[in-house]
Amino acid sequence: MHRIVLILLLLLGQRSFSQNPAFTRYTVRDGLAGSAVYDALQDKNGYIWFATSQGVSRFDGKTFRNFSREDGLPDNEILKLYLDRHNNIWFISLSGLVSVFYNGAIRQMNDFKGVISITEDPITNSIQLLSGFTEGLTEKYGYYQSPNISGQWQFKRTIITVRHISSPLPFLKGVSAKTGYYFSVRDASNYGLSVKNYNSGKTVSYSFPSSNHGGFLPLMLKSLIAVDRQRNDIVFCTDSVFEADGNHMKLLFSLRPLGLQYVDVNAIYLENSNTLWLCTRNKGLLQVQHFRSPARTVRSFFPKVYCTGLIKDRENGYWITTHAEGVYYLPDLEAHYNTGTSDPIQKEVKCLTATPFRPLIAGFGNGELLSFEKDNRQYKPVNIQPHENRNNRILDIRPYKQRQLLVASDYGLHLVMPDNKSRTLVSWMGVKATYIASDTLVYLATGFGAFTFTPQSGEHKKFFAQRTTCINGIGPQVYWGTLNGLYTLVNDSIISLKDTYPGLGESIKHIAIAPDSAIWLATQQGVVILKDGKLTTIRRKDGLASNLCKHILTEGDTAWVSTDKGVSRLIYKWQSGALSYTLYNIDENDGLISPDANQTALSGKYLAIATSEGLCFIPRNNNRQAIPHPLINISSIINGDAEMPYQDTVRIDYRKNLLRIHLSGISFRSGKQLSYQYRFRNLDTGWINSANNLLEFSQLPFGIHTFEVRTIDRWGNKSNQVRNMTVVVAPPFWKTQWFMAAAFILAILLTGGIIYSYFIFRQRQTNKTYQLRKRMADMELMGLKAQINPHFIFNCLSSIQHYILQANITNANLYLHKFATLMREILHLSTTADLTLEEELKILQLYLDLEKLRLGERMQFRISVTDGIVPADLYLPPMIIQPYLENAVKHGTPASATEPLRINVHFSLSDNYLLCTIEDNGIGIAAGKERKYASPDYRPSGNHITASRINIINTFQDDKIQLEITDKKEKGLPETGTIIRLFFPLSNE
Numbered sequence: 008m009h010r011i012v013l014i015l016l017l018l019l020g021q022r023s024f025s026q027n028p029a030f031t032r033y034t035v036r037d038g039l040a041g042s043a044v045y046d047a048l049q050d051k052n053g054y055i056w057f058a059t060s061q062g063v064s065r066f067d068g069k070t071f072r073n074f075s076r077e078d079g080l081p082d083n084e085i086l087k088l089y090l091d092r093h094n095n096i097w098f099i100s101l102s103g104l105v106s107v108f109y110n111g112a113i114r115q116m117n118d119f120k121g122v123i124s125i126t127e128d129p130i131t132n133s134i135q136l137l138s139g140f141t142e143g144l145t146e147k148y149g150y151y152q153s154p155n156i157s158g159q160w161q162f163k164r165t166i167i168t169v170r171h172i173s174s175p176l177p178f179l180k181g182v183s184a185k186t187g188y189y190f191s192v193r194d195a196s197n198y199g200l201s202v203k204n205y206n207s208g209k210t211v212s213y214s215f216p217s218s219n220h221g222g223f224l225p226l227m228l229k230s231l232i233a234v235d236r237q238r239n240d241i242v243f244c245t246d247s248v249f250e251a252d253g254n255h256m257k258l259l260f261s262l263r264p265l266g267l268q269y270v271d272v273n274a275i276y277l278e279n280s281n282t283l284w285l286c287t288r289n290k291g292l293l294q295v296q297h298f299r300s301p302a303r304t305v306r307s308f309f310p311k312v313y314c315t316g317l318i319k320d321r322e323n324g325y326w327i328t329t330h331a332e333g334v335y336y337l338p339d340l341e342a343h344y345n346t347g348t349s350d351p352i353q354k355e356v357k358c359l360t361a362t363p364f365r366p367l368i369a370g371f372g373n374g375e376l377l378s379f380e381k382d383n384r385q386y387k388p389v390n391i392q393p394h395e396n397r398n399n400r401i402l403d404i405r406p407y408k409q410r411q412l413l414v415a416s417d418y419g420l421h422l423v424m425p426d427n428k429s430r431t432l433v434s435w436m437g438v439k440a441t442y443i444a445s446d447t448l449v450y451l452a453t454g455f456g457a458f459t460f461t462p463q464s465g466e467h468k469k470f471f472a473q474r475t476t477c478i479n480g481i482g483p484q485v486y487w488g489t490l491n492g493l494y495t496l497v498n499d500s501i502i503s504l505k506d507t508y509p510g511l512g513e514s515i516k517h518i519a520i521a522p523d524s525a526i527w528l529a530t531q532q533g534v535v536i537l538k539d540g541k542l543t544t545i546r547r548k549d550g551l552a553s554n555l556c557k558h559i560l561t562e563g564d565t566a567w568v569s570t571d572k573g574v575s576r577l578i579y580k581w582q583s584g585a586l587s588y589t590l591y592n593i594d595e596n597d598g599l600i601s602p603d604a605n606q607t608a609l610s611g612k613y614l615a616i617a618t619s620e621g622l623c624f625i626p627r628n629n630n631r632q633a634i635p636h637p638l639i640n641i642s643s644i645i646n647g648d649a650e651m652p653y654q655d656t657v658r659i660d661y662r663k664n665l666l667r668i669h670l671s672g673i674s675f676r677s678g679k680q681l682s683y684q685y686r687f688r689n690l691d692t693g694w695i696n697s698a699n700n701l702l703e704f705s706q707l708p709f710g711i712h713t714f715e716v717r718t719i720d721r722w723g724n725k726s727n728q729v730r731n732m733t734v735v736v737a738p739p740f741w742k743t744q745w746f747m748a749a750a751f752i753l754a755i756l757l758t759g760g761i762i763y764s765y766f767i768f769r770q771r772q773t774n775k776t777y778q779l780r781k782r783m784a785d786m787e788l789m790g791l792k793a794q795i796n797p798h799f800i801f802n803c804l805s806s807i808q809h810y811i812l813q814a815n816i817t818n819a820n821l822y823l824h825k826f827a828t829l830m831r832e833i834l835h836l837s838t839t840a841d842l843t844l845e846e847e848l849k850i851l852q853l854y855l856d857l858e859k860l861r862l863g864e865r866m867q868f869r870i871s872v873t874d875g876i877v878p879a880d881l882y883l884p885p886m887i888i889q890p891y892l893e894n895a896v897k898h899g900t901p902a903s904a905t906e907p908l909r910i911n912v913h914f915s916l917s918d919n920y921l922l923c924t925i926e927d928n929g930i931g932i933a934a935g936k937e938r939k940y941a942s943p944d945y946r947p948s949g950n951h952i953t954a955s956r957i958n959i960i961n962t963f964q965d966d967k968i969q970l971e972i973t974d975k976k977e978k979g980l981p982e983t984g985t986i987i988r989l990f991f992p993l994s995n996e
Contacts, residue, residue: 028308028343029598029623034333038071040064044328045086046230046274047318051094053638053673055318055326057334058085063098067671069679069700072642079113081106086228089125091134093157097125099228105136109158111652118162119151123228126179127155128187130205137178138166148176177201181234181241186253188234188241192217198245202253213256215249230316233277242283244275250299259299266290276317286314292327294340309335322634322676338676341613342598344623345386356617359608360404360412364425367610368412369622370401376414378427379610389427391416403440413449413462415441420451422462432462442478442485450485452478457487471501479518486526488515493528510535510542519559519566523581527566529556534568536586543586550590551575558606567614569604574616574625591722596678599623637674637681639718639726644668656733664707664736670700672718672726680721687734688713709738779959806861822860829853833886841994842885844914844921845878851912854889858896866896866908873915881921883991884960884968888912890953891925891987899929899985919966920990928984932974966992 033039041059049055057064062075062083075083081104089097096108103121106113121140128135136151149166167176177189177199185206191199197214204210232243240252246269247261262268267287276284283298291309313330320326327335355372362368367379368389376389391401391414403415412423415438423429433451442450451458457471457478471487471494478487486495492505492512505512517529525538533546533554547554553572560567568575573594579586593616594602601620608615613624641653647663659666672681684694685702689712702716712734717726740746803826810819832850848870855868872878895910906928913924954970961967969990976983 028337028340029600030338031336031595032333033066033071033336037333038064038073039333040071040073040075042333043330044334045315045330046088047316047326047328047334048088048090048096049318049320050090050096052640053321054640054671055320055675056088056096057328058088058098060084063088067640067642067673068675068677069681070671074108074113079106079115081115081117087124091125091127091155091157092129093155095157099123099125103138103140111654116160116162121147122151124180126181128179129182130185130187134160135179136162150178180232183234183236183239183241186239188232188251190232200251200256202241202251204253209253211253213251215256215258216245229272230274230276231272233275233283235277235280237280242275242277244272244285245269248275248283248298260295260303265293265305273314274316276319278319284317286316286327288313288330292317320675322674324675336675337598338596339598339626341626342624344598344600344618344621354621355605355619356622357400357402357605358404359606359615359617359622360406361608361610361615362406362410362412364410365406365412367608367615368404369615369617370404370414370416372398372400374399374401374416376401376404376423387427389423389429391421391423391429402438405441405443407443407462408446413441413443415439415451420460432465433460433467439475440477440479442480444480444483444485450478450480450487452476452487470496476515477517479520481520481524486518488518488528490514493518504537508537508542510544511537516556517558519561521561521566522563525581527559527561529559529568531555534559534566538581538586539584541584545577545588545590550592552592552594552602557604560607560609562609567607569607569616571603573599573602574604574607574614593625594678596676596680596721598625634674634676634720634722634724636724637672637677637718637720637726639683639716639728639730640671640673641716641730641732642669642671644732653732656735658735658737659707661709661737661739664705666704666707666734668702668704668714668716668732670702670716670718672700672720674718674720677721682719683716684719684725685714685716688715707734707736709736709742711735779962803857803861818860822857825853825857825860829857833889839885841882843879844872844876844881844883847883847885847888848872848878848914850889851892854892855910855912862896862908864907866910868910868912870912871914873913876914876916876921878914880995882994883921884956887953887957887968887991888923888925888989890950891989894950895925895927895929895985895987899927901928901930901983916993917990919993920969921993923989923991925987925989926984928982931976931983932972932985933977934983964992968992 035042039057039059040063041061043060044057045060046058047055053067055066057066060083062073062080063085065072065074074080080098080100082100082102084101085098086101087099089099091097098106098108098113099122103123105116105119105122107116119136119138121138122136123139124137126135126137127133132155133152134155138150139146139148141147147166149164151162151164153160153162177191179187180190181188185204187203187205189201189203191201193199193214196217198217200213200215202211202213232241234241238252240250242248242250244262246263248259250257250259262272265285267285267290271287271289272285273288274286276286278284281297281299283295285293285295287293291307291312292314294306294308295303296306297303309327309329312332314327315330316328318326323339325337325340327337329335356369357372358370360368365378369377369379371377374391376391377386378389379386398417400417401414402417405413407413407422410425414421414423414429417437418434419431419436420433420438420441421429421431436453436455438451438453440452444450447461447463449460449462451460451467452475454474456469456473457475458467458469460467473489476488476490478485480486484495486493491514492503493515495502495504511528513530513532513535515528515530519527519529521527523538525536528535528537531554533544533551534556536543536545545551551568551570552575553570555571556568557571558569564578564580566577566579568577573592576591576593577588579588593599599616599618600623601618603619605617605619607617609627610624612627614627616623616625644651644653644657645667646657646659647665657666670683672683674681683697683700685697686694690708714732714734715729717729719725803822807819807822807826810816810822829850832853851870855870859866859868892910892912896908899908899910901908909928911924911926915922915924957968957970971988973986973988975986
């Protein structure tokens, strides 16, 4: 965007003068499709559309969206735009082809030829495409007409061949209320206009001179006909401007006094019933005010620019299209500026002041001083004694006695007389600011400190030695600012106010005294106000344009704060010692040529603003309340990888669950200072703020969601309309309702089957357990029978009888006692599931003692337990070990008849097992089997029963009882015998 100077000329006998309204220029460098712009319009969504030589541009105030042939345009050079009542935008190309922007996309209309303009008839609810073309040497005119049903157009052709200059075919060019305006060609020198009243059916016909050199008026691409719906009439232009209605037709004024001909006017724009704009090729843009009155006035804009068109947007901003210079945007016709200096490079205005005898005085950075007249359009230079250095900045201007001025600059203090002559009062140092306490006492702020100065005598006195940035006061009370705070004089003593008020320790740029005696300070950290011993601070977070404040102007209940980002206007009041205010920021969107504002002054109906690029004038009553609320649009949607226009409903594939939404908030007066608020109504509890116009959502939950968005302009106004969109995130088939219902039913059936199978399994397990327990009980009985072996009992009783017959009563009693004890223990423990190792050792000891008494020296045994084992704490199943000992005694006869049977029983720990080792020196397993099977009285021993019991017990526990039987001879050991190892899982329960 480029800011340039605009020249206004007052025509029709008025004096010419120079003035520069500020505007924004958009070119291809800003994104505009082409520099030649032929037409513009604003649609109902707020977008501004431009027809250019290289396509169509749609602008939302921030970004241009360009369309070309690749997007569906019939040609890249589009000459005409038309907005129908359904908010569809029609495009007419240089070749006469038509396309329409409908439902977010461009639709081509390939069946039409030579289309020149478009009009609608609300009475018949139809739309007409007016056409004129040549086939060979034959000229044809007509139109294509269709019911005006958006997206369902069915055009019918009405084309005639023109064989002579007149054309009986009327062309509808506008409708106002219940009146239609039809143009035709009467003869070689006259046009015809028929005004038809649809209510009464009455038609009134007029004729007016034609301009053959300009083409056929109704079939021209130029927009030279405008309907005034307020007055219910029509305004059109040939070599003159006419108005017509159902009662009369009137010539308003001729183009010749304006230096124009029919061919020079490219378009007319009827702003209202009193203002008509003429867009010309050789006179720029002309605003004709009171154009229906003989006392009309004309203002000229862009006198050297080929102007093609003009529109006024909903915010009362003006968009001017040109043939080669892009588009110019004027937010306010009354906002203007003036560089005013003879130096084309140095345009910075450093200071301003307004006095009753001089409406406005401006000091520039190059040392020039200009005095403006009452209307701010004429100015006169004020001569200050020249200095060899051109960078003699004017820093402060103060009204002095008898219409004089005191001017502070980098090279001293100057006194300006009413006749604009001047003399230098101080030349030995630069003066930054002054405070005139009286005609004979002036305070000076300089880089060397603060001084008192007497203009009449030139006498001066330094009373403060530090660098001083500004100075002001109230009567005899003086205040001055420094780089590190605010100071004052009390009884000729210097007081640092930052000691009392720490908030006053900032660098002070300017001091203003309000009418209520409050002290306003411009600092680099915002505005600080000292009133009644209390400090109030206003910063950017409170709405101030910037924290870098340079100057404050107060009048009544209003303060203007100049910053590097524009001017902030505060309308304030004090309530119970607290400051309440409303704040409005003025920046480039309001007409500032530069946001870097140095000072302000009030000049008539304008606020004059000194900027780094010149002097700006903004209407004092610039009221944001007149600006409508912003509009919000969803410009495009990216669903996964595919971009699509806005739709009411968007469906997202779960495999590409990524949604990007491009937003377009429209408030051209806000520029890029727009923000957004959005939410998913069913997901978010409140609105989410965003300064970005691109929103991205990934992994949205499955379901139907309502997306809502609104925009907020730079004043905090929210869009009245909330744009919404339904987002459907389709789940995969396995998460759909029908699948989940089927899965639920299947799960119920499966669960039922599992439960049924489980109960069947449990029943079978119960039966199996019952059978195992029954078998266990049978085995225990068999084990009991095996342990109470009849042969063993017979041997024991025989031994007892032997002792009795030999009258060995002592041994008989001992044998009988041990036998009875053993039987009692075996019978008792046979009904228990577990016994302690201590109990097991007792049984084994009794059994082996009985066998020892019976066999005498033919048998030796030893039972041992590894140190550290506590027999009372370990448990093992009963009737497992004893049958193997009995088998060792019964079948473990040594190989040598003279060698006794030796049996060793040892208990130890092996990993998580209790190991019981039984070792004998018998004949071994193999020899023992031969002997057993050779005996006719052989019966299965208790070992087989015990092994079955071990298997049954192992089915009930995770850790199994393990049995190892080793024949020493088969292992290559030097002696014969058997080793039995029983591993019992450790258990203390």
